[in-house]
Amino acid sequence: MSTHPILEIKNLNTYYGNIHAVKNISLSIERGEIVTLLGSNGAGKTTTLHTISGLLKATAGEINFDNQSIQNLPAHRITALGLAQSPEGRQIFANLSIKENLDMGAYLRRDNAGIKTDLEFVYNLFPKLLERRSQLAQTLSGGEQQMLAIARAYMSRPKLLLLDEPSLGIAPILVGTIFRAITEINQNGMTILLVEQNANLALKISHRAYVLTNGEITLQGKSSELLSNPEIKKAYLGN
Amino acid sequence: MSQDTIYFFWDCLQYLINGIAQGSLYAMVALGYTMVYGIIRLVNFAHGEFLMMGAFCGYFALKFNLPMPVAIIASMLGAGIVALIVERLIYRPIRGEGRIPALITAIGASMFFQYTGQLVFGADPKTVRPVFTEVVYNFGEVNVSNIQIFIFFLTIFILIFLWWLTHYTRIGVAMRAASYNLKAAELMGINTNRIIAFTFFLGASLAGLAGILMGYTMSVEPMMGLSLGLKAFVAAVVGGIGIIPGAALGGYIIGIAENMVSGLYKSSWRDGVSFFILIIILLVRPGGILGKNSKEKV
16 A cells, blocks of 8 residues: 555646636545545635546646646546546436446446446445436436436546535435445545535545635644534534 | 329329438438537538548549449548548637537538539549449339338448447447536546547448448539538438437438429429428427427436
């Protein structure tokens, strides 16, 4: 095992259109962690994730993933290095069946035995997907689509899994299922960067957290400590 | 039934058969239009010129005494390679600059090939060297040629092949995924540039195939892609642009309507009727016959 962090970001700057959405942020993620990136709407969370996964290009700064600089690679090459993203708004392929969506997650893989094992793992995690595997993804409810988006990203067997707002717009009853699944995926050995607005749940399942305000990191630390931080309580926990 | 009525029905049947053969070719061309539109939302007005370039490749292959199967492969490869070059050099650099610039660029590319074609090949229509004799079979009062039968079954084969490709192969499912959401496909590790190039190649090779078959039954000339491309575009829109079965359906509708109208009414209405159908469809069902008219769920 390498002692280097799986992901290390130094002084990253990204523009989203004309907006300087990510200002000089630095963060690192160790292997095996769940790290939460907290922030309100428009704080720059999704821009940060898109810069990491290559959908947006940084104007300055460094992104090192698994000891390799990735900020100039196209998104599909970054995925090939072992970094998968479950994007905001789920972005599933509604015109494909559930099984085909999962196959697309495993697009770059050739190890059929491993794919089969991982397919069983995600079906076990979300039995609904197994039940409805041959149906079109557009027939799924919002919460089920979120499960599919996470499962699809998992299917590439990434070293680092980025999850963008997995609880957004989802029935409260399914939010619990999804967060339990995230914990289980992490216990299975996968490192996770979780972007969330639901600060309470995210801080409860993660090891460390960064707080993003207007594109800058304003607070960081152990999740358990941030949970009792008065500033966090006031701004994100509603008490 | 009077003798006249019986003949009328025989005539209709004959026009229907001619229409199906003609429609098969429209369908072949419309497939490329619709696949490219499906993946990058570009109405590729140079698609007809891919057809023309393919037709010329086949024409030269036959001129140099190569057999028909070689000429067909030359047409398909020729059109496909021209499409790859156009995509790489012209469409890819302006992708993401909006739809109107892309559309104007496509019209420019189309004209470039039309007029360069006239300069290089000459503007006169060229007859393709006949390599097999046309055999006409009579069924009652109806004639069907072996070429018509060949074109019909070839189109059916192509449709089955495309269905298989897009549902049972890795690259085909990736094409469908990319046509739904290019960015999400990129996140799966799919090299979407390569998928787009492949789609151009595949669509253009079908246009090249239609080009040599058209050229074989009529003639080959640099402007041949203009009207054929326009008809195929109409067919794609009528069926529902972006939808593969829609392109086939639209092709057959346009082909049959043209032959029916020109046979039963006036041949000068041949071109008019396809645009008449287009206008009606756009008024009644703007998404096309098989298209979704509802807004997509976010």
